[in-house]
Structure formats: structure tokens, C-alpha cells
Amino acid sequence: MDFSVLQETLVALLKQRNKRDIRTLLDQMHEADFASVMQHFSVADMLDLLLLLSLPSQGKLFVYLSNQQQADIAELMDRNDLAALFSTMEADKRADLYNQLSEDQRYALLPGLAQAEREDVRRLASYPEKTAGAIMTSSYATLKADWTVKKALKKLRLEAPDKETIYQTYVIDEVRQLLGTVSLKELILCSPTALVKDLMRTEVVSISLSSDQEDVSKVIRKYDLLALPVLDDNQRLVGIVTYDDAMDAAEEEATEDAQKSASVSALDTPMSQIGFWELYRKRVGWLVLLVFGALLSGAGLAFFEDTIAAQIALVFFMPLLVGSGGNAGSQAAALMVRALATGDVEFKDWAKVLGRDAFVASALGLTMGATVYLLGLLRGGPEIAIVVAISMFFVVVVGSLIGLCLPFILSKLKMDPATASGPLVTTIVDASGVLIYFGFATLLLGMDG
Amino acid sequence: MDFSVLQETLVALLKQRNKRDIRTLLDQMHEADFASVMQHFSVADMLDLLLLLSLPSQGKLFVYLSNQQQADIAELMDRNDLAALFSTMEADKRADLYNQLSEDQRYALLPGLAQAEREDVRRLASYPEKTAGAIMTSSYATLKADWTVKKALKKLRLEAPDKETIYQTYVIDEVRQLLGTVSLKELILCSPTALVKDLMRTEVVSISLSSDQEDVSKVIRKYDLLALPVLDDNQRLVGIVTYDDAMDAAEEEATEDAQKSASVSALDTPMSQIGFWELYRKRVGWLVLLVFGALLSGAGLAFFEDTIAAQIALVFFMPLLVGSGGNAGSQAAALMVRALATGDVEFKDWAKVLGRDAFVASALGLTMGATVYLLGLLRGGPEIAIVVAISMFFVVVVGSLIGLCLPFILSKLKMDPATASGPLVTTIVDASGVLIYFGFATLLLGMDG
Structure with a gap:
């Protein structure tokens, strides 16, 4: 794909505020590529462009921008637009953005969110940086041990659009203690009348909230997991870290180590954008x-x-x-x-x-x-x-x-x-x-x- | 988990050749942990232990040993045992092992494999190290564009046990050209009578056989993929690289870079085992x-x-x-x-x-x-x-x-x-x-x- 041609096209479409063609262009591309092209725009242009897109597209596209760019755009955004965008974003990405906002922006934003969202954002945003708590998401799928496979599949189908993954699900009891895990593959291979407790894996690999993100990716890599459940001090399930976020964390840690190994303090900004x-x-x-x-x-x-x-x-x-x-x-x-x-x-x-x-x-x-x-x-x-x-x-x-x-x-x-x-x-x-x-x-x- | 206690238990059980208790112990643990404990055994003991396990367990466990240990064990193995183990291993791991074997072992091994397996091993083992071809697997799930969702799901259910992943599937035509991708999530959310071609994503991210493994993990990370399809020079689908293998490749590359950045030639063996x-x-x-x-x-x-x-x-x-x-x-x-x-x-x-x-x-x-x-x-x-x-x-x-x-x-x-x-x-x-x-x-x- 020739990105410079795309960029020119996009600039022209944006100038004409041609909403329809911009949306068609996005449909034909992966969001990550669209974001790559967008990155070269000014913050004001990025915001204009975003607002021409549908809300779900905004949410999907936004997470592919760098943290700095997200914060810059949020800074310029009307509080209602920002609240709407927030609601469409994945829980963990949303909390990261919240941490980048100024105090004023946070106060302006919170009343626009539903109460459950507000609590979720605040909770996820409260964990120290670079810990399991900071990179986990709260949108995972849970099952009960005494459900049938049929009931479990029905629930997953209903929840699928809102969950970060339904391929790995977590079986919990009344107090959210983690009893086991089941993969979607195991569920669809079983008889619909089988019980979840009979097919779940009980020797579950998990990690604690305060663990270092480096350890999170080590564990995911060692056990080849799709997602790693995160437990609080009372062994209750509070979130999961998915493999893609673990990959990003591993990359970040390796970069930090490479920098430290040349006696450079760890950079907060990529080399391409650093001032x-x-x-x-x-x-x-x-x-x-x-x-x-x-x-x-x-x-x-x-x-x-x-x-x-x-x-x-x-x-x-x-x-x-x-x-x-x-x-x-x-x-x-x-x-x-x-x-x-x-x-x-x-x-x-x-x-x-x-x-x-x-x-x-x-x-x-x-x-x-x-x-x-x-x-x-x-x-x-x-x-x-x-x-x-x-x-x-x-x-x-x-x-x-x-x-x-x-x-x-x-x-x-x-x-x-x-x-x-x-x-x-x-x-x-x-x-x-x-x-x-x-x-x-x-x-x-x-x-x- | 206390690994030193486990190790003692396992040594004792192995001495008694207590097949039943060893198998029970493995059932209660993750294979990766079992392999960690096993690593401290002599090669002969590792082989003895493996042969006391069921064949599927052997295959699952074996891949968690290091490449060097796999090769050392294979060296001591009877050719029939090795052929049986080979057949239960994942396609990409099997090809890696094949590359570690001596010429004599390869000749001894090949007649014991079914023809399709033989060809698959030879083909996967033939790609240059550290390329997409070398780390891809040939066991992925494909669909046809004119199938209904119902037919697609039925096929996936049948093939699930043999495929490395069924969460991401690939839509191909008669000559294996890649037309699009569909996730299992999309399939189960759709009406059973919908057609695959109407829900597949056509802007597919793919990579060529000869691409560097470093690029494979970059692409997987950029687009947050579960697996990346690999195409040959004629744009035909020949394999996929799953995220877990891409994570391993990224780790390997970062280690290699860290070594080179201190003027050490890249090591082929982990520091803990190097001679x-x-x-x-x-x-x-x-x-x-x-x-x-x-x-x-x-x-x-x-x-x-x-x-x-x-x-x-x-x-x-x-x-x-x-x-x-x-x-x-x-x-x-x-x-x-x-x-x-x-x-x-x-x-x-x-x-x-x-x-x-x-x-x-x-x-x-x-x-x-x-x-x-x-x-x-x-x-x-x-x-x-x-x-x-x-x-x-x-x-x-x-x-x-x-x-x-x-x-x-x-x-x-x-x-x-x-x-x-x-x-x-x-x-x-x-x-x-x-x-x-x-x-x-x-x-x-x-x-x-």
C-alpha cells in the first residue's frame, strides 16, 4: 500500500469534509494503517477527521494513535464528544487515556459517563504504571461452574460484542474466586448438556495485581496463553491481560532495557517523536x-x-x-x-x-x-x-x-x-x-x- | 508451586516407574511447569519419563523443552517412538525438531511417517531459519467463500482438535488465493444462513514466506492479530504464524540485538545452558x-x-x-x-x-x-x-x-x-x-x- 498517495487523498477529502468517501476509505483499510496515515496530520486535523467518522470507528481508530497523540486530541475535544468516544473504547485503553488527561479534563469528563463506566475507569486508572493492574482490562467473560455448555455459549454470544476476548473464559464463584478456565474451542467441541465444571481446566495460571508487566509477558509467553487472569490480594478475579497488550509490554520493556544498557534514562516518548x-x-x-x-x-x-x-x-x-x-x-x-x-x-x-x-x-x-x-x-x-x-x-x-x-x-x-x-x-x-x-x-x- | 519438592516427587516416581502417579501429577500441572521440572533430569531420564506418558501428553510436553533438549532426547529415541511422537506434535514444532536431527536420524524417521506428514515436515523444514516460512505452521483452518455460516461452523468443529487455532480462519479459492479472513467470534454472532463471503474481512494483512521473523512480529503487534497468514510468491496461502510463536520470535530477536549491541555474536543457546x-x-x-x-x-x-x-x-x-x-x-x-x-x-x-x-x-x-x-x-x-x-x-x-x-x-x-x-x-x-x-x-x- 502506498501511504503517501493515501495521505494526499485523505487530506483532500478532509478539506472537502467528504464524510462519505472518508468512511468508505476507512472501510477498505485496517484501522492501524489509517492511523499511520493520520499521524502526520496536525492535532486539529486529526480531531476534525475523527469527528467525521462513526462513533465505533472513532473508538477503534483512536487506540492506534500514540498515547501522546490521544491526549493532545482529547485536549481539544468537546467534553460530550470525548465522553462518547470514551464509552466506545476498550476498558484498558480508556483507563490509559484517562491517566494522560489533565485534572480539569477529568473533572469535565466524568459526569458525562455512566456510573459503571466511571467506576471502571477510575479503578483501572488507579493501579501503578507498568503493573499487571495497569495493563489489564475489566471486560472479560465469566461463567458459572454449574452452567451447561449450552447456557455458557448463549451467554458468550450475547456478551461477545463487549468483551475483549471470548476465546478464553473464566469460571468464578459467588465471591469472584477463580475456579477454572475454559476455552471457546473446548466449549464448542463439547455436548451442549455437559457442565462447565466438568470441562474446565482447574490448574489455572494467574498473576497478582501488583506484578510487574515484565512478569506478565514472561508468564503469557511461557504458558502460551491468550490471556492471563489477574487476581487481587483476596484471590478474586479483577481483570485479564490479553496477549496483544502483553506483547506491547514486552516490547516496551525490551526498549527500556536497551536504553538503560547504554546509560540513557528510559524514554517516555518514542524516538521518532521525542523532543x-x-x-x-x-x-x-x-x-x-x-x-x-x-x-x-x-x-x-x-x-x-x-x-x-x-x-x-x-x-x-x-x-x-x-x-x-x-x-x-x-x-x-x-x-x-x-x-x-x-x-x-x-x-x-x-x-x-x-x-x-x-x-x-x-x-x-x-x-x-x-x-x-x-x-x-x-x-x-x-x-x-x-x-x-x-x-x-x-x-x-x-x-x-x-x-x-x-x-x-x-x-x-x-x-x-x-x-x-x-x-x-x-x-x-x-x-x-x-x-x-x-x-x-x-x-x-x-x-x- | 514449590518446584524442588515436585522434582523430588518426580524422581521418586520415575525410579519406581510409577506410570499412574506420574500421569496424575501431569494432569494437575501445566505442561510448561512439568517441563521446567523435567529439565533438570539427565537426557536418559527425560526419555524414560516421556515414554511413561500417553502419546498426546508426550507431544504437548515435548515442545516446552528447549530445542537442544528435544534433539538430545530424539537422538536416544527408538525410531518408532520418535515417529509416533512426531505425529502428535504441532506442525511447526515438528519441523523445527526435524531441522535439529542428524541426517541419519532423518532417514530413519521419514519412513515411519504418513506421506502427508512427511511432505509437510520436509516442506516446513526447508525454509531458511528466522523467516516467516520457518516459524509458520501448516495446520490452520480454511473456509470457502460461498459456504454458509452453519457449514463453516460444522467444519471448524470437526477440524478443531487438529488445528493450531480455529479462532481465526482463512477464506481461500480453488488455487488457495487468500480472499479474506473471518474470526470465530464473527461466525458465532451471525445467522447460520449467512454466507462466509458476506462477513469476511477482505482487507487482509499478510506477509511473504521469505520475510524476516522480526517483521512477522512487528506486523502481528501492529495489527493486534491472533495469527498472520503467510503467502508464497504466487499469493497462495501456505501457512500462518500464530501470536505465541511471534512473541517467541520477538523475544529471540531482542535477545540477539542485546547480544550484538555488546559485540557478542548471537548465541544459539540460552545463557543458562551454554557451554x-x-x-x-x-x-x-x-x-x-x-x-x-x-x-x-x-x-x-x-x-x-x-x-x-x-x-x-x-x-x-x-x-x-x-x-x-x-x-x-x-x-x-x-x-x-x-x-x-x-x-x-x-x-x-x-x-x-x-x-x-x-x-x-x-x-x-x-x-x-x-x-x-x-x-x-x-x-x-x-x-x-x-x-x-x-x-x-x-x-x-x-x-x-x-x-x-x-x-x-x-x-x-x-x-x-x-x-x-x-x-x-x-x-x-x-x-x-x-x-x-x-x-x-x-x-x-x-x-x-
Whole structure:
């Protein structure tokens, strides 16, 4: 599909306020594509366009815009239009939008909603960001254990238009305790007179309201679920997270980890839309902070001033040594951060992992030491070659072990292991590298001289 | 659930070959959990345990083991047992296993399969790794356009046990061209006499056989699909990728990117199970390669030997300057790699992004320059402070721009942008940093002296 042609068509239709053709165009496209085209419009144009569509279309289309765009449009919207749009949106998306609104907008909006909706929005919007509660929806289908399959199917048929999914349903008792789950597939394969309780799966996988969204997507992925039921502290069913929202959460978490792993504070806005100041702010903090780490390396060099002055050739190998240590450390940290994030390795595994990786680090150190011994011979003579080779071995081993341990230490301190980023590791390893290198040099060349 | 208690129970039951209790235990658990417990067994024990289960249970359980474990167990299996297990496995998982088998095992296995299965396995196993073809399944449900809803539902009910999903079905013509899609929800909401062609969605999202698995999960996520149809070059439907396999693919890609972004070649085995040599091999290549990059920095330093000898205090600031440049470069590279990987930024956006980020880089450079000016004053006097501050500005700006451009350049060269890793960027930026710093020092201090 050629989006630029579509965009021109849409601009022209919007100018003419040609409601009929715009609606036909939307019918022929997936809402996600229509939203992609719309994204390039001004907020005012997006609003005009939305209001030319039917209300259900508005609701379907709106959720494909970014959170920022949704909030900007809502800002301009008449309160009645906004209340109407709110009522057509999915429960979880609606709560997300509510959280983006200003206090004034919220007060203007709430009276326009039916009471049940108002309570639902307020409740869903009240859970802390990035928890199961924040990404769950309240529109799921429930059954009773003593119903027949026939009755269950009839209820699902009635409720289908309003529920986020009817493919997975939840069997609850009077106090909303979760007794089991049944899939629609199981229901339609059974005799209409069978009872729900006889075909439900009772070993139900569930998660608590306050769980991290990262864990939600891990569980959904591990058990290949369509949706994961969310329970409150009293084990009552309060919502479900569907696989598509879990996919978005996993993507968001992976992006956040990628950003943290380069010492950037997690961005709230996609890179394509982020503004100058936000990007500056998210980057400058760590850069300045790491300056103080780098000062340690400088202080180390100052300490060895005499050695350096006596053998200036030592300086030429410094970038090689500290760089390699930093690289080995970054490798180890990235591998460990990712393994912890996906749940492949857990905190309790640290001793086992450390044992194996110490061998790997030593082997890497030997290889690197041998490589630079030759370089040292060629460029600085046998004495320097020995110093450089021994230093390289230790720098690579120490760097690897620092990179490996840092994520575990951070996770023990209840911090995100992803903060054990390349730049942080590099800065720490740089300082150790300077000490190791010039320490050995002073020791070995000092003895010689 | 306490897995260590479960594991002991299972070990005891296996020792007694207590088939009945093992089966009961499996009934009370999710297969994924049972597989987690089993993973700690030896391969021989895993095989013994599997063979005590019913054939359908074997198939369901087997797919939750890692690819390596599946292959190891298959290696020990009698060919008839393996053929039986093969027949109960899902089509896509079966093909993955086939790809892991040795040539001998394949020859032994194929005669034991029914002809249709044999062809299906061979076909699915033939697509290149990490493409849509490799992760798709051939067991999807199709309908004809002129069928009634009643007939469609009847067919789905019959086929449900064998299909990976019946919630999304595909309407095809005689030559398997994809005409539209219908969800089970739409079918059960419609009158039984309605025709499939009147309710199917005709603006179908699909993907081609050779598409990258990364694109498959992007599309599924963008359009919130349960499954994505895969078409061959003649636009015929040949398979579908379900959301759960797309989630696994997305996770795999994010892990691979995280590894590449630390200059580790993508691992084929999870960190928890990887062996010494594989980990060594995947790390050593880049480490040694980057040595040659670091030599550039060394050569730069050698070139400025006279300046360094005259003003040894300059060396103390070197880690600070080249380190900060490397950090800024790593930040920029990581942000861009991730934005390209998620599709948030595309290649054509490079000019726009570069323009905005040049401003951000300049602002960061100014901040960092001002910070180190003070440090320079304190530790080296006004002349050195000026040199250090000006160098810092340029090192940070150049570092950021290198980090920003490298992913675009690699993507233009048809290489994975994720290779624009922290260590690679750091190594390049280090060399530029040395040249900038000592270049300015020679110029400014030389003029002074």
C-alpha cells in the first residue's frame, strides 16, 4: 500500500469534509494503517477527521494513535464528544487515556459517563504504571461452574460484542474466586448438556495485581496463553491481560532495557517523536555522572606520573588495554542483563554462572594477552611486551567479572540490572585497567631498571 | 508451586516407574511447569519419563523443552517412538525438531511417517531459519467463500482438535488465493444462513514466506492479530504464524540485538545452558577484532608523543575525554538501533533524526565542556582547562554523531544495525577522541609556548 498517495487523498477529502468517501476509505483499510496515515496530520486535523467518522470507528481508530497523540486530541475535544468516544473504547485503553488527561479534563469528563463506566475507569486508572493492574482490562467473560455448555455459549454470544476476548473464559464463584478456565474451542467441541465444571481446566495460571508487566509477558509467553487472569490480594478475579497488550509490554520493556544498557534514562516518548529537551535530559545525567567515574582513571594516571614520564611508550598501549577490558566487561554485562530480563538466569544461579564464566574470562584473557604480546614485541620491545600481555590478561578477566557481577549486585539492591550498562561498566573497568596496567609496569619495569 | 519438592516427587516416581502417579501429577500441572521440572533430569531420564506418558501428553510436553533438549532426547529415541511422537506434535514444532536431527536420524524417521506428514515436515523444514516460512505452521483452518455460516461452523468443529487455532480462519479459492479472513467470534454472532463471503474481512494483512521473523512480529503487534497468514510468491496461502510463536520470535530477536549491541555474536543457546567453548567463541572474535581498532588510538598517541612529553598532565584528562565521547556515542547508537529494530524510526528518516540529534549532541557537548572546564582549572590551570573543554565539546559531538550514523550506515549496507554496538562505537570514538584532544592541545598549547 502506498501511504503517501493515501495521505494526499485523505487530506483532500478532509478539506472537502467528504464524510462519505472518508468512511468508505476507512472501510477498505485496517484501522492501524489509517492511523499511520493520520499521524502526520496536525492535532486539529486529526480531531476534525475523527469527528467525521462513526462513533465505533472513532473508538477503534483512536487506540492506534500514540498515547501522546490521544491526549493532545482529547485536549481539544468537546467534553460530550470525548465522553462518547470514551464509552466506545476498550476498558484498558480508556483507563490509559484517562491517566494522560489533565485534572480539569477529568473533572469535565466524568459526569458525562455512566456510573459503571466511571467506576471502571477510575479503578483501572488507579493501579501503578507498568503493573499487571495497569495493563489489564475489566471486560472479560465469566461463567458459572454449574452452567451447561449450552447456557455458557448463549451467554458468550450475547456478551461477545463487549468483551475483549471470548476465546478464553473464566469460571468464578459467588465471591469472584477463580475456579477454572475454559476455552471457546473446548466449549464448542463439547455436548451442549455437559457442565462447565466438568470441562474446565482447574490448574489455572494467574498473576497478582501488583506484578510487574515484565512478569506478565514472561508468564503469557511461557504458558502460551491468550490471556492471563489477574487476581487481587483476596484471590478474586479483577481483570485479564490479553496477549496483544502483553506483547506491547514486552516490547516496551525490551526498549527500556536497551536504553538503560547504554546509560540513557528510559524514554517516555518514542524516538521518532521525542523532543529536543527530553532527549537532552535523558542523556545528560549519566554522561555527567560518569565524568566522576572517569576522574578515577585520571587520578590513577597522575599517581603513576613517574612511570609514564620514564616510559612514554606505555601510554600508546593504554587505549588498547583499557578498551579491551571495557569491551569484555560490556559483553559480560549485556549477556547477563538480558538473561536476567528474560528469566533465563535467576539471581540464585549467580554462583554457577560465575564459576563457568570465570573460565571463559580466563580463556579470553589468555587469547588477548597472546595477541598483544606480539604487538608489544613489534612496537615496544620484549619488556613492554611482557607488561602489556600480563596486564591484558588481568584487565580482561577483571573487566569480565565486573561486567558479570554488576547486574547481580544491582538486582540484589532491588535496582534494575539493565542499569549495569556498557558505559557504566566501561567507566569502572577503565579505572581498574589503568591501575592494573601501570601497576604491573611500575613493578616489572621498575625492577628491571 | 514449590518446584524442588515436585522434582523430588518426580524422581521418586520415575525410579519406581510409577506410570499412574506420574500421569496424575501431569494432569494437575501445566505442561510448561512439568517441563521446567523435567529439565533438570539427565537426557536418559527425560526419555524414560516421556515414554511413561500417553502419546498426546508426550507431544504437548515435548515442545516446552528447549530445542537442544528435544534433539538430545530424539537422538536416544527408538525410531518408532520418535515417529509416533512426531505425529502428535504441532506442525511447526515438528519441523523445527526435524531441522535439529542428524541426517541419519532423518532417514530413519521419514519412513515411519504418513506421506502427508512427511511432505509437510520436509516442506516446513526447508525454509531458511528466522523467516516467516520457518516459524509458520501448516495446520490452520480454511473456509470457502460461498459456504454458509452453519457449514463453516460444522467444519471448524470437526477440524478443531487438529488445528493450531480455529479462532481465526482463512477464506481461500480453488488455487488457495487468500480472499479474506473471518474470526470465530464473527461466525458465532451471525445467522447460520449467512454466507462466509458476506462477513469476511477482505482487507487482509499478510506477509511473504521469505520475510524476516522480526517483521512477522512487528506486523502481528501492529495489527493486534491472533495469527498472520503467510503467502508464497504466487499469493497462495501456505501457512500462518500464530501470536505465541511471534512473541517467541520477538523475544529471540531482542535477545540477539542485546547480544550484538555488546559485540557478542548471537548465541544459539540460552545463557543458562551454554557451554564454555560456545561462549568463548561468540565473544573472542569481536574482542580480537576491536584490538586493531584500538591500535589506531595508540598510533594517534604515538603521533603526538612530543606534545605528551611536554605536557604530561594532558594524559590525566584522556580517560575522561575519550570515555565521555564513547559514552555519548554508545547512547546515540543504542537509541537508534532500538528505534530501527522496533520500526519506530526508518531508514528514510535519517536526515530528520540527524538534524534534531545534532542539536542534542551540541547541547550535551556544551554541558560536558563546561563541566570539565572547571575540573581542568582545578587540576591543570587555565590553558589546559581551555584545551580540555573545547576537546570535550567536539569529542561528545563527534561521538554522538558517529553513534547515530553507524546504525543507518550498517542498515544501508544490508547489515544488522545492532552490530553498531557500544564496543564498536567506543573503539571508533576513542581514536577520534585522541586525535581531537591532542590535536587541539598541540595547536593551542603550541601557539602559547
